Amino acid sequence: MNIKYFFTQADKKLQKSEAQYRELVEYANSIILRMDTEGNVTFFNNFAQKFFGYKQEEIIGKSVLATIVPATDTSGKNLKLMIEDLMVHSERYINNENENILRDGKRVWVAWTNRPILDDKGRLKEVLCIGNDITKLKEAEKEVLIAKEAAESASRAKSAFLANMSHELRNPLNAVIGFSESLIEGIAGDLNEKQKEYSGYILESGKHLLSLINDVLDLSKVEAGKMELELSSFDLKELLKKSFIFIKEKAMKHNISLLDNIDNDIGLISADERKIKQVIYNMLSNAMKFTPDGGNVGIEAKKINAAEIRVCVWDTGIGIENKDKTKVFTEFEQIDSEYSRKYSGTGLGMPLSKKFIELHNGKMWFESEGQNKGTRFYFTLPLSRVNEK
Amino acid sequence: MADDSKKIILIVDNSFLSVKLESDLLEKNGFKVLRASCGKEAFDILKFSTPDLILLDINLPDITGYEIFNKIKQDERFKNVKILAVSGSVMKEDEWKIKSTGFDGFITKPIDIKDFVKQVKDRVI
Numbered sequence: 001m002n003i004k005y006f007f008t009q010a011d012k013k014l015q016k017s018e019a020q021y022r023e024l025v026e027y028a029n030s031i032i033l034r035m036d037t038e039g040n041v042t043f044f045n046n047f048a049q050k051f052f053g054y055k056q057e058e059i060i061g062k063s064v065l066a067t068i069v070p071a072t073d074t075s076g077k078n079l080k081l082m083i084e085d086l087m088v089h090s091e092r093y094i095n096n097e098n099e100n101i102l103r104d105g106k107r108v109w110v111a112w113t114n115r116p117i118l119d120d121k122g123r124l125k126e127v128l129c130i131g132n133d134i135t136k137l138k139e140a141e142k143e144v145l146i147a148k149e150a151a152e153s154a155s156r157a158k159s160a161f162l163a164n165m166s167h168e169l170r171n172p173l174n175a176v177i178g179f180s181e182s183l184i185e186g187i188a189g190d191l192n193e194k195q196k197e198y199s200g201y202i203l204e205s206g207k208h209l210l211s212l213i214n215d216v217l218d219l220s221k222v223e224a225g226k227m228e229l230e231l232s233s234f235d236l237k238e239l240l241k242k243s244f245i246f247i248k249e250k251a252m253k254h255n256i257s258l259l260d261n262i263d264n265d266i267g268l269i270s271a272d273e274r275k276i277k278q279v280i281y282n283m284l285s286n287a288m289k290f291t292p293d294g295g296n297v298g299i300e301a302k303k304i305n306a307a308e309i310r311v312c313v314w315d316t317g318i319g320i321e322n323k324d325k326t327k328v329f330t331e332f333e334q335i336d337s338e339y340s341r342k343y344s345g346t347g348l349g350m351p352l353s354k355k356f357i358e359l360h361n362g363k364m365w366f367e368s369e370g371q372n373k374g375t376r377f378y379f380t381l382p383l384s385r386v387n388e389k
Numbered sequence: 390m391a392d393d394s395k396k397i398i399l400i401v402d403n404s405f406l407s408v409k410l411e412s413d414l415l416e417k418n419g420f421k422v423l424r425a426s427c428g429k430e431a432f433d434i435l436k437f438s439t440p441d442l443i444l445l446d447i448n449l450p451d452i453t454g455y456e457i458f459n460k461i462k463q464d465e466r467f468k469n470v471k472i473l474a475v476s477g478s479v480m481k482e483d484e485w486k487i488k489s490t491g492f493d494g495f496i497t498k499p500i501d502i503k504d505f506v507k508q509v510k511d512r513v514i
Contacts, residue, residue: 163480167448170477174499175406181502182410187417210499217479228481 031110031131034117037124039063039083051133053103073099074107090116090127097134109138155224162220166213173213176206215348219331222355229272229359236309236381237266239273240301243280247288247297256291259298266301266309269383275356276381282349283313283377290375291317307383314376320368328366329354350377357381395421396513397438401431401457402446402475407498411444411475411505418506428452432460439466441513444496447476447483455490462491471512475500 025032026046034043041059049055052068059067064083071080079098086093093114100110110131117126180202183191191199221227244251244258251258280299287297295316304310320328331351354364357379364379398415402408403426412422423440425431428451431443443461447454454474461467474487477498487495496508 163478166479167477170498171404171407174404174477175410177499178410178414178502179406182414185502187414187502206499214479 031129031133033129033131034126035064035129036126037087039065039087041067042126048131051102052100067103068100070099070101070107086114086127087124090114090124100131108133108135110134159220159224159226162217166217169209169213173206173210177203177210180206212348215352219348219352219355222352222359227355227359229275231270232273233268233270234273235267236269236271236276236301237262237264239277240266240280240299240311243277243284243299246281247284250288251297254288254291254293256288256293257296259296261298261300263302265303269309269381271360271381272356275359279353279356279379280311280313282353286349286377287313287315287317287375290319291315303383304380308380309383310378310380312376312378314374316374317372319371319373320366320375321371325368329364353379395419396442397421397423397440398509398513399423399425399431399434399438399440399443401425401428401443401449401454403427403448403450404446407446407475410502411500414502414506415509418510420509426450428457431457435461435464435467440470442471442473442509444473444475444509445492447474447478447487455486458490458492473508473512 028045028047031048031051032043032045033041033048035041040061040063042061044054044056044059049059052059054067065071065080069079069083072078077099082098086096093112096112096114097109098112100108102108111134112129112131115128115130116124117128119125180199182188183199184196184203218227240262241260244260248258250256284297284299291297297315297317298313300312300314302310329351331348357364360381362379362381364377366375366377368375396419398420400408400411400415400422402411405426408424408426412424415422423434423438425434427449445454445457449457454476458472458474461470461472471493473494473496474490474492475496475498476483476487478484479497484495493512494508496505
């Protein structure tokens with residue numbers, strides 16, 4: 001065997017592999033550099049040269065701190081200390097994101113993978129750094145953060161606006177409701193039937209406006225996470241039995257029968273009484289609103305297991321068509337029908353009720369088999385510990 | 390009823406129509422009403438008269454109802470005067486502040502005219 005030939009072949013192979021390796025490193029689409037323990041650059045690949053704007057001869061032997069690493073980043077973080085720390089605790093910087101600076105002064109963000117290169121005594125000789133440009137990602141992250149802050153500040157402004165508006169609207173409403181009620185009560189003298197009727201419309205509209213303001217305010221509180229429950233222990237059965245008082249007058253006028261079926265084993269629950277009352281009132285007035293004269297409206301309640309109560313308000317009314325089912329719990333949506341036109345609501349009652357029930361860790365839903373087949377609204381309430389999330 | 394036997398109510402509120410509504414209701418029910426639209430006017434009136442009850446709006450243009458309350462309560466002359474807060478605010482923080490300030494009651498706007506008269510009567514008759 002020709003030894004010279006053998007070595008030539010081996011040499012060629014070595015040269016070829018070295019060239020391949022060099023090409024790989026030089027033209028990799030990543031920044032690849034090495035620096036010594038002083039932070040001076042000992043290797044700087046082609047991609048790094050293009051990226052940072054330094055030619056190899058301009059940067060080899062120079063400290064990264066004088067070239068590609070600014071002393072502090074834009075947030076004020078000391079990067080000089082970081083490089084010093086990197087030389088002592090390189091294990092902390094295996095994956096590290098930091099700001100860098102281009103030759104033209106432009107700041108960029110780079111995700112670095114740093115590997116210590118040790119000498120044969122195990123001491124740190126150099127650090128191999130491979131970096132990828134993540135400036136665009138960082139900018140996008142920053143934009144998201146700015147957008148988030150803007151949204152939060154807008155939400156705070158909205159809540160403050162609603163609170164103010166609610167307050168400002170109460171003074172004129174005080175006059176609208178108070179004076180129309182005074183007229184009806186005869187405080188300013190006797191009214192004829194028409195005058196009484198018209199004053200009644202003013203009073204009713206004023207009260208409607210007030211409930212709208214209250215609902216909007218409640219909804220904004222729920223949305224801002226500021227709605228707190230005032231828990232107390234009260235008798236749910238009593239509350240349900242008395243709830244028909246709200247609608248009795250209207251039911252008689254429209255010949256609607258009111259039926260209840262409340263199990264005897266329903267008693268004390270721990271919940272926010274005012275809100276539960278409001279939910280029941282909303283459900284009942286909703287049922288009344290969509291039930292034609294001569295129909296039925298009912299309330300049912302039972303313990304469905306040891307830990308939960310289910311309440312249902314049902315009616316024999318116009319029902320809910322499939323196409324309208326998503327509107328029921330959507331704010332300001334009202335199902336358009338001759339009935340909803342006849343008794344206008346705020347469009348907030350049911351969405352708000354659902355939120356109140358959910359604050360109690362309960363559920364609210366409805367069932368309707370379609371047009372003119374009535375509707376059943378349900379909610380469940382846990383018997384205890386409603387305040388635990 | 391002779392004028393000097395009438396109970397005197399001072400209404401402090403910068404909403405003209407609220408003052409009108411409330412004073413008409415109270416006069417109709419046999420009270421004598423004094424009216425102020427801000428803190429300064431209220432103190433001018435209090436220099437010369439001692440009402441039996443004060444209806445105090447919380448949000449006034451010059452100073453807050455809380456400050457007025459504290460100033461009045463410091464004066465020995467008014468130690469038997471009942472003071473009710475009247476406010477359109479339904480925010481929890483305000484309600485809490487009204488309670489902790491020590492008002493003799495809280496009436497929310499818009500008022501319920503029957504309840505309004507009852508609240509006043511309950512405290513001075």
